[in-house]
Structure formats: C-alpha cells, structure tokens
Amino acid sequence: MHLIHRHHPVPTSAEPQASQAANRRPHRSANALWTHGTLLAVIVLTVSGCATGEPEMRDPRRLVVHSGERLAPTRERMEEIEGWFHEQLDSIVSDESFWVIHGPQEGPAYPWETLEVNEQGDTAHIYYQRPELVRSYTRYAYLHILVVQGRLDLWLPEAEGGTPYEIERAILSQVADAWLYERSIYDTRPYDLLDELVYSKENDYLDAYVLTARPDEFVDARRTWMEENPDARDAFIAWFRKAFERDPPGVRGGS
Known part of the structure; x- marks a missing residue:
C-alpha cells in the first residue's frame, strides 16, 4: 500500500483541548500528540508491513471472543471492504485540510468518548488504549471531520444530509467494517470495545447497540x-x- 508522507511541524501550542468530560477520562500520556507523520509510520509498519510479499488478500480468518461466539467473514465481503480500506487511510x-x-x-474508551x-x-483530538487501534480511532475522527466540512459524501454519500443519528450510524457501520477487516485479514488482536461494535452489526443489532449505549445523545431516534x-x-x-458475558454499554451499572 502506497501512502503519501507529508511532513508537518508539530504545533507548539497543540495541547489536548479540555472538555466537560476531561476530568472523567482515563489518564493520557504526556507525549500523546501525534502528527500525520506518526500516523503514517504506524499505518506503514502495521498494515502495509503485514501485506509485504502478499500480492493477493489472504484468506479471511474467523473471529472469536471469550464466550466462544464466532464470526466467519466471507472472502467476497473482505474484498468489498478492501476496495476502500487502504484508499481511505x-x-x-x-x-491537508x-x-x-x-x-x-490509560484505560479503555469508546471512540465517541x-x-x-x-x-x-480542521482539527480533531482522539485517544485510544493500544497502538493498533490508531487506524480505527483516527478513521472515526476523520469521518466526523468530513461531517463538519460538509464532505461526508466522499465516503458515505448515503448519509449526506441525514439526521445526526443516521450520520453516526453510518460512520460506526464503516468503522465496524474496517475493524472486521483488520481482525480477519491482518489478525489484529481482539479489543472488546470494537469487537462489541462489529459483533452487534454482524448480528443485525447495530441500532440496538448504539441506541442502548448512548440513550441521551439520540433521544428521538431511540x-x-x-x-x-x-x-x-x-x-x-x-x-x-x-456473546460477551457482560451487560452492554448503557446497561452496565443499571438499566
């Protein structure tokens, strides 16, 4: 996979912006600010590096979680995702916009948190627990940037002009597909929070998952x-x- 490498100076004032939820979030590394160049390095090392010497997509692997619940992605499905996966990265x-x-x-967090x-x-901040999550979390941030810029039709034309919930659902659906591809084709380590999203979508529970996890954000849709x-x-x-031997988000600690 060929990626264009652009060098940017790191802004000296680019500290993570405070938000109302900042004090409730897990601790973040003092060296948490990464540029496009760092993202490129991670992508090249962990994605294109996996594909070195493999001109064709490998056979999809099944996914499994601790309960034994499995997903078996088809090759046709993975080829469909591969058609946009690398181009979007x-x-x-x-x-440059x-x-x-x-x-x-430190600690787990869903992308929207x-x-x-x-x-x-023109600027998004997002944080994650493990390095291999960089692609999925930055993909989520990127799609939300396109919403603000009015360019979501680049990747999700069906969501352009939709309600806030319809837009969020489309974004999470694409992030789920990308994580399914990474888990199946590149054998990326399981991560409970994204596995929840993928399994919910693949079992026709995407609406239930999002509207249960985030009941106060999409009141009318719920x-x-x-x-x-x-x-x-x-x-x-x-x-x-x-499937996961625990309550879903939005139910944990009481329904």
Whole structure:
C-alpha cells in the first residue's frame, strides 16, 4: 500500500483541548500528540508491513471472543471492504485540510468518548488504549471531520444530509467494517470495545447497540426505534450477555 508522507511541524501550542468530560477520562500520556507523520509510520509498519510479499488478500480468518461466539467473514465481503480500506487511510494521511491529533491513554474508551472536533472542522483530538487501534480511532475522527466540512459524501454519500443519528450510524457501520477487516485479514488482536461494535452489526443489532449505549445523545431516534421495536432492547441485551458475558454499554451499572 502506497501512502503519501507529508511532513508537518508539530504545533507548539497543540495541547489536548479540555472538555466537560476531561476530568472523567482515563489518564493520557504526556507525549500523546501525534502528527500525520506518526500516523503514517504506524499505518506503514502495521498494515502495509503485514501485506509485504502478499500480492493477493489472504484468506479471511474467523473471529472469536471469550464466550466462544464466532464470526466467519466471507472472502467476497473482505474484498468489498478492501476496495476502500487502504484508499481511505491514504486520504487521512494526505489530505491537508485537517489535523488528527491522537495518542495513547490509560484505560479503555469508546471512540465517541474521546473525540473532539473543533467548529472549523480542521482539527480533531482522539485517544485510544493500544497502538493498533490508531487506524480505527483516527478513521472515526476523520469521518466526523468530513461531517463538519460538509464532505461526508466522499465516503458515505448515503448519509449526506441525514439526521445526526443516521450520520453516526453510518460512520460506526464503516468503522465496524474496517475493524472486521483488520481482525480477519491482518489478525489484529481482539479489543472488546470494537469487537462489541462489529459483533452487534454482524448480528443485525447495530441500532440496538448504539441506541442502548448512548440513550441521551439520540433521544428521538431511540424513542422511534423502541416504539417500532418494543421487544428489541430486551432481545439485544440477552444476546449481548450471551456473546460477551457482560451487560452492554448503557446497561452496565443499571438499566
């Protein structure tokens, strides 16, 4: 995979911006600010490096979580994702209209819990627990930057002009596909928070997952969904407990 490497000076004032949730977040490394160049290095070493000497996509591997629940992606599905997976990473690195400032933090966090995008849509901050998560988390930040810039149609034309929930659902669906590809094709280590997203989507529970995990963000969408699917939440919770042997986000600590 060829990626364009752009060198940027690291802004001397680029400290992670404070937010209302800052004091509730896990500790972040003092050296958490990474530039596009660092993102490029991670992508080259961990993605294209995996593909060295492999002109064709390897056979997809099955995914499995601790409960024994499995997913078996088809080759056709993985080839479909591969059609945009690398090109989108290339765009994240080469597009000069924005910065994604990202880095490690202690403790798990869902992508939406650490994302901040400024009003101009030219800078995003996002943090994650492990280095191999950089692609999925920066991909999530990138798509939200495109929302602010009015360019989401580059990758998700079907979501352009949609409601906030429809846009978020489309973004998470694509992030789930990308993580499925990484887990199946590059044998990336499991990560519970993204595995939850993938398994939920692959089992037709994406709406249930998002609207249960984030009930206060998409109130109207959640109300409509529950009115149209009165038994869906209970069915989702039962399935999630079986698949992951714990309560889903939004239910943990009480429903």
